[in-house]
Amino acid sequence: MSGSKCSKLGGILLKQVLDSVDTVLFDCDGVIWRGDQVISGAADVINRLKEAGKRVFFVTNNSTKTRTMYAEKMAKMGFKVAEEEVFGTAYCCAIYLKNVCQLQGKKVYLIGNPAMAQELAAAGIQQTGEGPDLICGQQIDWANVPLDPDVKAVVVGFDQHFSYMKLNRALQYLIRQDCMFVGTNRDSRLPLEGGKAVPGTGCLLQAVETAAQQKAQTVGKPSKFMFESLALQFGVDRERCLMVGDRLDTDILLGSNCGLKTLLTLTGVSTLADAEAHEKSGCTERQKMVPDYYVDSIADLLPALQA
């Protein structure tokens, strides 16, 4: 963008920027892959960054995979990745509940999926069970459905079995004084190929928040929790850290919120026009969604990473 804060990354600038960082965070969908299709050149970029001595992490709002599942998917696509390098919201939500909410050994009401159930179990947190929760019979006493007295928090992530009964049960738990409320992320849609999309976790969370008349704590981008967990665990210097993503409202905003350098890649959701609109808005909040740099694809980083 000419005269803009946001510069296209290439040539000498690309070398300078890569030299100025020792940690690179990548969003996954729209950045290193689209659905099950790897972005051309992505495996080379990741592997060569590591060979060049950079630390690489993956930060994703998708709550439907465990760390192990992500590492397996990446291995199949040719990335050299350890599970510990992956921060998805299923894992981050579990460690938030364990470390911040102090719920180890306690129980949560889960609107979620099998991956979330697995990460909760790995963190030593019990949950009420995932899967369908449907209406039996015609006359239901909604306000008096059976509740588990041990539940200490309502947790909302992606759930293809979301139902009025689940919404209602979440409300009944949250009406109690001592129930915490945690969501994985606020993405309103999961974008798919060809302009298609399906409803994201943000829709489910919004429904529960509207019923409960309160806001959940979320762990996903742009909330700082995900980065701070990673930074604490691995000792990341935020001034020498680059966040690479395809969404201005999650990836780039996370980077801005945490004081990182930010790089927009144009293989996913947001466009350069979106970034320009934020820049021209004159609104401080929207300025945080303007990236420092952009590339057409992360493959554009390769010229600076040749052996």
Next chain:
Amino acid sequence: MSGSKCSKLGGILLKQVLDSVDTVLFDCDGVIWRGDQVISGAADVINRLKEAGKRVFFVTNNSTKTRTMYAEKMAKMGFKVAEEEVFGTAYCCAIYLKNVCQLQGKKVYLIGNPAMAQELAAAGIQQTGEGPDLICGQQIDWANVPLDPDVKAVVVGFDQHFSYMKLNRALQYLIRQDCMFVGTNRDSRLPLEGGKAVPGTGCLLQAVETAAQQKAQTVGKPSKFMFESLALQFGVDRERCLMVGDRLDTDILLGSNCGLKTLLTLTGVSTLADAEAHEKSGCTERQKMVPDYYVDSIADLLPALQA
């Protein structure tokens, strides 16, 4: 409230106010009944207002009953009411789709209930069917679920069978360029006895709006549509009309939006403290939720209605 805009209605003021109106609109739940319990004195109030030559109408956001069902419920409780005097959101939504959206003979995708299906049928509008819409099998191609090519609008009301599949189908219809989007109302909860509550239509509508990234048109209070339909049909003079309700954010705000006199009754959701907080807020929008008058119960109108 001393020194307040909102006066307790009684004595000479009560007589003056009743003399100054010829039409009275009542909300139902929390005003003339609570669930299945009639408010003591309500039937007398309604019947005597009519005997005194006032026109009486009922305006309710609850979408789970047809006009006929409301008239039957009221008859059992001792009210002399004709179906034409009842404006519920199931009926109002159907006439909105017919008269404003011009969808007579056309089809809508319904997130709703049997009463909505009946009122749609009475208005000559087809719909895709209400009831459960669940997941079959494990692998669902959410973005490519079968859609009905004749659907011209997505309609959202109260639906105890709300599910991720329904949310997704609504999104797929709304992604099309030519699909209208109508909701019955935005109530976040249905309040029940003893401080209990269940999730209201507002939660479901918010989920669909978040997915669709657009706002629905709503017909329920505080939207003016309900009053304007009634006023058009019966020739109501809004300066000689009193709106009686228990909720500041729906009933009283509707009255203010339409230029009616407003009366809060304290047998339902809102309290006098809620009204005072709005009055003291200094916020123009919140001032609209301050009623002109209040009573402890609509039975307090009886002294001015004795034979």
